[in-house]
Amino acid sequence: MLIRSSRNWLAGAALLLPMSGFAANHTIQVGGAGGQVFDPPTLSIAAGDTVTFFNAGGFHNVQSDPGAVTSFRCAAGCDGAGGNGNLSSDAWTATVTFNAPGTVGYYCEAHGAPGEGMFGSITVNVPVDLQSFDIE
Numbered sequence: 001m002l003i004r005s006s007r008n009w010l011a012g013a014a015l016l017l018p019m020s021g022f023a024a025n026h027t028i029q030v031g032g033a034g035g036q037v038f039d040p041p042t043l044s045i046a047a048g049d050t051v052t053f054f055n056a057g058g059f060h061n062v063q064s065d066p067g068a069v070t071s072f073r074c075a076a077g078c079d080g081a082g083g084n085g086n087l088s089s090d091a092w093t094a095t096v097t098f099n100a101p102g103t104v105g106y107y108c109e110a111h112g113a114p115g116e117g118m119f120g121s122i123t124v125n126v127p128v129d130l131q132s133f134d135i136e
Contacts, residue, residue, distance in 0.1 A: 032056025065105035
C-alpha cells in the first residue's frame with residue numbers, strides 16, 4: 001500500500017511541473033554551404049517550444065510572413081527583443097518562442113518573399129494534455 005501511495009504522489013508531483021519545463025529548442029540553419037536556404041525548410045513543433053535561427057554564412061535575416069500568428073524579424077537578435085532584425089553577414093543567432101498554434105511562414109528579406117525564394121515554415125501544434133490514472 002505504501003508503494004502505491006508513493007507512486008501516486010510521484011505522478012501527482014510530475015503533473016504540477018510547469019509545461020515550460022517540457023519545452024524544446026529547435027535549430028534552423030540560415031544560409032551557409034547550402035546557399036540561400038533554411039535547413040530544415042519545414043519544421044513541426046509544440047506550442048511553447050523555441051526555435052533558434054543561426055546564420056551559417058551569407059547576408060541574411062529571418063522575417064515572419066505578414067499576419068503570422070507569431071511575428072518576428074530577426075538577425076543578431078530580434079526586432080524589439082535585443083536587436084533590430086536587419087540583414088547581416090555576421091555569425092548571428094536569434095531565438096523565437098512559438099506559443100500560438102498554427103503555421104508560421106518566414107523568409108529572408110534579401111533572398112525571398114512569403115512562399116518564394118529563400119523561405120520556410122514552422123507548424124506549431126497544440127501540446128497533448130497529460131492525464132493521470134492509477135495502475136492496479
